[in-house]
Amino acid sequence: MTGIESFLARLRRLAISKIGKSGDYYGPSLALGSIDVSLWELTNAYRCLARGGLLSDAHFVPGGKAGRVRRVFSPGSAFLVSGILSDREARSATFGLENPLSTRFWTAVKTGTSKDMRDNWCVGYSRRYTVGVWVGRPDGSPSPGHYGRNTAAPLLFRVFDLLPEPTPPLAAPPADVLQVRRDQLPERLRYFRTRPAVETVNAPPLTLTFPVAGSTVELPERDGALAELPLSAKGGVKPLRWLVNGRPLATHPWRREAFWPPDGVGLARITVLDQAGQAASAEVWISRGP
Numbered sequence: 001m002t003g004i005e006s007f008l009a010r011l012r013r014l015a016i017s018k019i020g021k022s023g024d025y026y027g028p029s030l031a032l033g034s035i036d037v038s039l040w041e042l043t044n045a046y047r048c049l050a051r052g053g054l055l056s057d058a059h060f061v062p063g064g065k066a067g068r069v070r071r072v073f074s075p076g077s078a079f080l081v082s083g084i085l086s087d088r089e090a091r092s093a094t095f096g097l098e099n100p101l102s103t104r105f106w107t108a109v110k111t112g113t114s115k116d117m118r119d120n121w122c123v124g125y126s127r128r129y130t131v132g133v134w135v136g137r138p139d140g141s142p143s144p145g146h147y148g149r150n151t152a153a154p155l156l157f158r159v160f161d162l163l164p165e166p167t168p169p170l171a172a173p174p175a176d177v178l179q180v181r182r183d184q185l186p187e188r189l190r191y192f193r194t195r196p197a198v199e200t201v202n203a204p205p206l207t208l209t210f211p212v213a214g215s216t217v218e219l220p221e222r223d224g225a226l227a228e229l230p231l232s233a234k235g236g237v238k239p240l241r242w243l244v245n246g247r248p249l250a251t252h253p254w255r256r257e258a259f260w261p262p263d264g265v266g267l268a269r270i271t272v273l274d275q276a277g278q279a280a281s282a283e284v285w286i287s288r289g290p
Contacts, residue, residue, distance in 0.1 A: 004030060005243065005271045005279040011035065012246045013072045014045040014055060019246070022269060022281070033112060043123055043132030049108070050125035052174075053078040075174035082108045085124075103157055105165050111148030118142055122152035124160070131159050203276040206236030211270060213282035218289030219262065226288065228259040229268075236274030243271040262286050 004023035007030055012019055018036040026034055040058065048055040053073030059065065073081075084090065085108035103109075109124035120135040120143070133152040137143060143151075210232045211217055219226045231242060239253030244260050245268060251258040262268065265288060271281040 003273055003277045003279045004028070005281060006241075006273045006277070009243050009246050009248065009271075009273075010072065013070070014041075014048060015057075016041050016045065022283075023279070024281075033114075039132050039134045042121070043130060046110070046123045046125055046132065047130040048072050049078045049081055050130050051078075052171075074176065076176035079171070079174055079177055082125075084108075085110055103160055105160075107160065109153070109156070111153055113147045113149075116142040117144060117146050120146050120148045120151040122148050122156040124156055126160065126163075126165060128165065129160070129163050131156050133159070203237045203274070203278065204235040206233060206272065206274045206276075206278040206280050208233050208270065208272055208280040208282050211282055211284045213284070216285040216287055218287050220289045226262045226264070226286070228261045229286070231258040231260060231270060231272070232256060233272045233280065236272070236278055236280075237276040239275055241273045243273070245269050246271075 004026065008019060008023050008026070016035065016037055018038075023030075044055070044058040047058065052075045053071055054069055055072045056069045057065070057067035086106060103126075105126060107124050107126045109122065112121040113119070114121075118136055118140055121133070123130075123132040125131070133156045135143075135146065135148075135151045135155070208231075210230060217229060219229060221227070233240060233256050238256075240251075240256060241253065242249040242251050242258045242260070249258055249260055260268075260270075265286050267283060268286050269281060269283045271279055273279050
């Protein structure tokens with residue numbers, strides 16, 4: 001329902017740098033984390049969740065310049081994901097209530113283990129700190145019996161134990177999150193997005209009508225710049241979003257047409273996404289026309 005191209009675009013907005021292929025190359029394995037990522041980039045991506053969906057550049061020295069702050073996730077989305085990653089009950093079926101991911105104060109934590117146990121990950125954040133741990137061999141060889149849960153997680157929680165942790169009150173849910181109590185567990189709270197669900201079963205297919213995949217588009221120059229390339233689509237569920245080479249365009253979401261001003265000649269990948277999670281893409285060559 002999210003769609004591969006939409007997911008890739010969000011990873012690019014999180015400043016994951018080693019994304020050099022299209023969604024067709026990665027396929028559904030993206031859901032399992034098939035993209036190469038450094039510990040620095042992954043930890044900063046979780047830091048974005050910890051900050052309510054706001055991303056800024058990480059730095060090594062306290063007080064360093066944070067750079068441009070940009071929103072990647074809505075406050076409601078960041079709040080809900082933080083609730084999932086901090087929910088001890090949700091993990092109890094596999095780990096038990098007193099599990100290795102339980103801490104003495106509020107934390108949201110995720111572990112991960114790559115194929116053949118070559119990489120063991122654990123990343124988490126509290127109200128004040130974000131911590132990332134990677135455990136593996138320098139030559140990339142397997143480490144049988146080592147998982148993120150039993151290798152990286154203990155190190156992460158040791159770091160948290162060494163950090164001073166203030167006890168601010170829990171953050172109130174954002175405006176787009178509905179707070180609901182469950183009758184069987186009245187002391188616990190559950191949260192839901194208030195945005196209505198999108199009907200995807202009978203959604204009309206989304207297709208890109210222009211440009212045509214594999215074509216060469218000649219654009220005239222005007223005042224030293226290439227003319228805008230018109231984009232059009234049909235079908236799908238509005239609102240629509242347009243991406244060029246993974247970067248979103250500022251377009252009217254309720255129209256099926258858009259315009260992209262190329263900054264030069266070369267290969268361009270045009271993608272349109274709809275509210276139902278469908279995506280349509282085309283790679284075209286942009287050249288200067290007469």
